[in-house]
Amino acid sequence: MSTLQLVVNGIVYSSVIVLGSIGLSLVYSIGNFANFAHGDTMAIGAFGALVVAIGVNDYLLGPEAVVSVSPTIAAALETTVFSLPIWFFVALLVGMAAAAILVVVTEFLVYRPLDTGSIELLITSIGVALAYRALLILGFGSDPQTYGVGRSGRIDWVSESLGVAITPRDVVTVAITAILVVGLHLLLQYTTLGRKMRATADNADLARVSGIRTGEIILAMWVIGAVLAAAGGVFLGLDTLIRPRMGFEMLLLIFSAVILGGIGSVYGAMLGGFTIGMAFEMTAALPFVGTQYNAAVAFIVMIVILLVRPTGILGDDTT
Amino acid sequence: MSESQSDGAGLTERLDRLRVEPGNLGVSILDLVAVGVFFLFFLMLVAVGVLSLNYGMYLLGLAGMYGFMIVGLNIQWGYAGLINFSVIAFWGIGAYAAALLTSPGSPHDLLLSPVIALVVAIVAAAIVAVLIGIPTLRLRADYLAIASLGFAEVIRLLFLNEREWTAGSRGISGAPELFEWLPVEPAVRLLSTTASVGTARNTVVILGLLFIGYVLVRRIHRSPWGRVIRTIRADEDLAKALGKNTYMMKMQAFVIGCVLMAVAGWFYMYAFEYLDPGELEPLQTFYVWVALILGGTGSDRGSIVGAVTIVAILEGTRFLNEIDLVVALFEAIPGIALNVSAVRLLLVGLLIILVIRFRPQGILPPKEELIWPGAAPDDSRSQERQATREQRGVDE
Numbered sequence: 001m002s003t004l005q006l007v008v009n010g011i012v013y014s015s016v017i018v019l020g021s022i023g024l025s026l027v028y029s030i031g032n033f034a035n036f037a038h039g040d041t042m043a044i045g046a047f048g049a050l051v052v053a054i055g056v057n058d059y060l061l062g063p064e065a066v067v068s069v070s071p072t073i074a075a076a077l078e079t080t081v082f083s084l085p086i087w088f089f090v091a092l093l094v095g096m097a098a099a100a101i102l103v104v105v106t107e108f109l110v111y112r113p114l115d116t117g118s119i120e121l122l123i124t125s126i127g128v129a130l131a132y133r134a135l136l137i138l139g140f141g142s143d144p145q146t147y148g149v150g151r152s153g154r155i156d157w158v159s160e161s162l163g164v165a166i167t168p169r170d171v172v173t174v175a176i177t178a179i180l181v182v183g184l185h186l187l188l189q190y191t192t193l194g195r196k197m198r199a200t201a202d203n204a205d206l207a208r209v210s211g212i213r214t215g216e217i218i219l220a221m222w223v224i225g226a227v228l229a230a231a232g233g234v235f236l237g238l239d240t241l242i243r244p245r246m247g248f249e250m251l252l253l254i255f256s257a258v259i260l261g262g263i264g265s266v267y268g269a270m271l272g273g274f275t276i277g278m279a280f281e282m283t284a285a286l287p288f289v290g291t292q293y294n295a296a297v298a299f300i301v302m303i304v305i306l307l308v309r310p311t312g313i314l315g316d317d318t319t
Numbered sequence: 320m321s322e323s324q325s326d327g328a329g330l331t332e333r334l335d336r337l338r339v340e341p342g343n344l345g346v347s348i349l350d351l352v353a354v355g356v357f358f359l360f361f362l363m364l365v366a367v368g369v370l371s372l373n374y375g376m377y378l379l380g381l382a383g384m385y386g387f388m389i390v391g392l393n394i395q396w397g398y399a400g401l402i403n404f405s406v407i408a409f410w411g412i413g414a415y416a417a418a419l420l421t422s423p424g425s426p427h428d429l430l431l432s433p434v435i436a437l438v439v440a441i442v443a444a445a446i447v448a449v450l451i452g453i454p455t456l457r458l459r460a461d462y463l464a465i466a467s468l469g470f471a472e473v474i475r476l477l478f479l480n481e482r483e484w485t486a487g488s489r490g491i492s493g494a495p496e497l498f499e500w501l502p503v504e505p506a507v508r509l510l511s512t513t514a515s516v517g518t519a520r521n522t523v524v525i526l527g528l529l530f531i532g533y534v535l536v537r538r539i540h541r542s543p544w545g546r547v548i549r550t551i552r553a554d555e556d557l558a559k560a561l562g563k564n565t566y567m568m569k570m571q572a573f574v575i576g577c578v579l580m581a582v583a584g585w586f587y588m589y590a591f592e593y594l595d596p597g598e599l600e601p602l603q604t605f606y607v608w609v610a611l612i613l614g615g616t617g618s619d620r621g622s623i624v625g626a627v628t629i630v631a632i633l634e635g636t637r638f639l640n641e642i643d644l645v646v647a648l649f650e651a652i653p654g655i656a657l658n659v660s661a662v663r664l665l666l667v668g669l670l671i672i673l674v675i676r677f678r679p680q681g682i683l684p685p686k687e688e689l690i691w692p693g694a695a696p697d698d699s700r701s702q703e704r705q706a707t708r709e710q711r712g713v714d715e
Contacts, residue, residue, distance in 0.1 A: 034461040036468075110672055119402065119460055120675050123612070126605060127671030134665035138655050248601070252472055255465045292480045299469040306454040306462060 004164050006281050012170045012239065014277025015177035019232030020250055021257040021269040021276075022184065023225025029201035029264035030221040031111075033121035037129035038229060039251030040136075041099050043244060045230020046237035047136055048098025052091035053147040083168040088149055092176075092234050099230035102132070103222045112215075129248070136244040144241035173235045180228055181270060188266065193220060201264065252295060253280065256302040262312025271313055276301065346534065350620065357627075365510075372514045376522045378630055380590050383525035384583045386626035388607045389614065390529075390536055391579030396608075397617035398545065399572035400552035401456070402464035405471035407603040409444050409577040411596075413584025415478060416440035418491040418594045426486050433497055437585050444581030448574045456569045471601055479596040490595030497524050497589040521590045528586070532579060537619055539575075548572050549617075602664065606633065609667050612674050632670075636663045 020042050027035040056077060060069050069077075077087045106128055114124060154165040188194035199207040200217045208214050236246060257276040261268025276298050283294035305312060361379070364370045370378070388406055395401040419425045420436040451470055455463040478485045485491075496517060507519040539545050551558045551565050558565050588594055606629055614625025639645050639659050649657040 034464060036464075110676070114676060116675065116679060119400070120679060122402070122461060122464060123608070124672055124675045126608070127668045127675070130602075130605060130664050130668030131672070132668075134661045134668060137658055137661035137664065141656065142658070142661075252469045256469070259462070259465065290480065293476060296473045296476055299466075299473050302469060303454050303466065306458065306466065310458050310462070 002163065003285060004162065006285055007278070008164050008166055008170070010278035010281035012173055013281050014274045015173050016232045016236045016239070017250070017253050017257050017277040017280075018181065018270050018273035019177055019228045019235070020254040021261070021273040022181070022266055023229045024254050025258050025261070025264060025266050025269035026197075026201075026221045026225045028258065029266070030197060030204075031121070031218060032204075033118040033125065034255075036122065036125040036251065037106075037132060038225070038254065039247035039249070040129045040132035041103060041226050041247065042229045042233030042236065042250055043136060043247030044102055044132055044233070045095040045099040045226070046233035046242050046246065047095075047140055047244075048230065049088075049091035049095030049234045049237065050140070050145060050147065050242055051098075052087065052094045053149075056087045056091075057148040082172050084149060084172055088147065088238075091147065092231065095234045096227045096230040099226040099233070100223045103226040104219060107219065107222050129251075133244050133247065140244070142244055144243045146241060147238060149238065169238055173239070176231065177235070180231060184224065184228070184266070187224075193217075197221065249295070253277075253298050256298040258312075259302050260305050260312055262314040265312070265314040268312055268314030346537065372511045373518055376514070376518045377590075378634060380518070380522040380525050380586075381634075382626045382630045383522065383529045384586050384590070385607065385610060385629050386529045386623055387525075387532060387583035387586070388580050389610050389622040389625050389629075390532060390619065391576040391583070392607055392611050393576075393617065393619065393622045394536065394572050394579070395576035396611065397622075398540065398548045398552060399569050400460060401569060401573055401576075402460055403467050403573070403576065404464055404601070404604055405451070405467035405474070406580055406607045407599050407601060408467075408471040408474040409448070409580035410584035410587070410603070411474055411478060411599045412444050412447060413440040413581030414587050414594050414598070415485060415584075416443055416581070417494070417585045417588035419485070422491050422494050422588065422592075422594075424486075424491045424493040426483065426491075430495075433495060433585075433589065437582070440581040440585045441578050444577045445574050448577035449570065452570045452573045456573065457566055468601065471599070471604060475596055475599040475601075478599060485596070488595055488597070490593060490597075492593045494589045494592045497521055497586075518590075521586070525586050525590070528582065532582070533619065533623070536579075540619060544568070544571075602667075605667055605671070609670050609674075613670065632666065633663070636666065 020038065023041070024035060024038045027033065027038065061074055061077065077085060079086045081089070110124060110128060111121065114121065116124075149169075151167075154167055155171070158164060158166045186194075188198060196207070196212045196217050197220060199210070199212060200214050204214055207217070232250075233247070236250065240246075253276055254273070257272035258269050259272070260275055261270070261272025279297050279301055280294045283289055283297045284291050286297075289297070361370075361375060365372050365375050388410060391409075392403060392406055395403045416439045417433065417436040419427055420429050420431045420439060421433050423430065451463075451467060455466045479487055481487070482489070497520060499520075501520050501523060503520045503523050504516050507514050507516055547558060547563050548568055550561075551563070551568055555565050558568075587598075609632075610625035610629035611622060612625075613628050614623070615621030636659060639662055640657055646657060649655060
């Protein structure tokens with residue numbers, strides 16, 4: 001595979017990791033703990049979208065459809081945007097909503113009643129992660145699944161001019177990621193909510209004294225983190241397969257990204273996510289190291305950062 | 320040289336110093352009674368026929384193996400506050416040392432003695448622990464948590480993919496008898512004519528090793544080293560101010576804990592005689608965590624109780640699909656299939672959440688074990704939490 005192709009793959013994979021690591025970084029800076037359930041939140045998003053995909057494919061459109069729909073609606077659902085059917089974008093939104101609802105419920109049921117330090121919260125989040133995954137296995141089984149979106153070929157003019165295979169879904173993944181990341185940037189920098197979030201991340205007590213309802217800020221943090229994570233999960237599911245274990249496998253990568261970028265710094269997380277995603281795909285270009293070790297490369301990057309610059313690239317900045 | 324030439328009086332004096340009084344073992348009469356009652360109960364279950372002797376001994380051996388891992392994790396998390404999420408990786412290092420060096424199914428065909436494998440397991444685990452500790456132990460506690468979780472995955476990938484060295488997913492089967500010279504056969508024959516002598520010997524070995532390990536751990540727990548390490552957990556800055564090299568102390572605690580985990584893995588190969596990288600699933604690490612926090616963080620006794628509890632949970636849930644009520648319950652919920660491993664996963668997850676919510680100190684609180692005598696008259700935990708909060712406030 002050409003290096004340029006690896007770069008393209010790296011950008012696509014980076015999108016998924018950036019989306020995951022932003023939420024993790026938000027929880028780190030505002031909620032003050034390492035959230036080990038964040039990877040499984042991504043999986044929840046992927047499976048939330050899967051519900052819509054199953055619904056559309058099995059109950060509305062498939063050969064053995066249970067509900068008969070008029071051909072116009074069927075055609076509307078099948079309309080493709082960048083060779084992805086319209087219903088897939090609905091599924092993406094449903095996945096985001098499912099993850100957001102679940103983390104808010106978790107916040108009220110699990111985290112809010114706890115009066116403990118950050119380490120206890122960390123260990124609790126492991127319990128939450130295992131519970132999420134168990135629910136996914138109970139509901140969907142542990143076999144890999146797909147969204148049933150037909151594979152579309154590469155975009156011809158790109159492969160002819162650059163010799164690089166880019167599929168329309170790659171474009172969609174990167175474009176939506178870019179929109180979400182820019183949206184988050186605008187939210188954090190130019191809205192009252194964003195200023196409140198940054199203030200809470202900086203010093204929660206001071207923020208509370210200034211009249212900021214930090215409880216609400218924490219809810220906003222969960223919702224934003226979950227929505228982005230769910231989008232990452234859906235894109236990962238679209239790119240590979242949807243499995244209950246996918247979230248755990250992402251966890252190591254997004255933690256590496258967050259540590260690389262500097263714990264608690266959202267912009268650092270974006271940068272770190274991009275670097276780790278590239279490193280993950282670039283493993284294929286390394287001599288003597290097989291691609292089965294691409295998760296290990298992320299780990300090595302993390303260890304080196306811990307040795308050389310434990311605060312990460314942007315560690316001294318706050319959100 | 321002068322010591323070896325010392326006269327008889329000096330020798331008795333030194334022997335006197337070596338003599339361990341029952342109290343100094345760190346095992347009280349009450350502990351012995353509790354263990355005695357447990358074994359009586361166990362024999363009763365066997366006599367009534369609830370458990371077959373073989374299955375019962377297998378369960379005891381399993382509990383002994385978990386006991387090693389939990390005691391090890393207790394040194395790291397309970398004493399020193401180190402979050403190690405790579406319990407299973409160190410277990411795997413021990414297990415693969417046993418499998419590769421001594422098993423007839425090993426790709427290297429070495430057939431060494433299990434004792435050599437034990438030594439290699441301990442040395443390898445210690446070296447790897449130091450390598451993990453160097454980048455992480457100087458930093459905040461959560462860095463070790465993240466790095467160790469990653470390390471566990473890397474170890475799993477290594478054992479899975481380096482097929483020439485580890486046989487990969489094909490696995491390694493077969494193991495020599497452990498300590499064949501141990502005279503357990505007559506004792507087993509007293510109880511039953513059909514019981515497996517091999518299982519009995521393994522159980523005796525692991526419980527014996529666990530007893531030795533437990534006594535040693537109690538020793539170090541009550542030693543000056545143990546006091547300093549508990550101070551580090553409560554307030555690292557205080558320990559530093561007192562001139563303690565906290566990084567070194569944490570490193571020692573981490574290495575000791577990891578070595579105990581490797582011993583558990585070493586034993587596994589002889590008890591189960593089969594090993595593949597599938598055993599290195601990170602979930603196993605969290606079984607040990609649940610056992611520790613159920614038993615009581617920081618409590619040595621609690622670690623042993625936790626070992627029995629986790630074996631009861633793991634083996635108990637295996638029979639879930641034979642209980643009519645559970646099956647009916649799952650059939651009542653549409654869209655959900657009864658999957659024993661998922662139910663176990665859910666149970667472990669909920670247990671972690673519930674224990675931290677309602678009994679953060681665990682089922683058997685360590686009483687005064689964690690508290691500096693006379694220094695903490697009131698609720699020391701709330702002070703610790705206060706300290707955590709201030710720490711976090713300062714960090715930002």
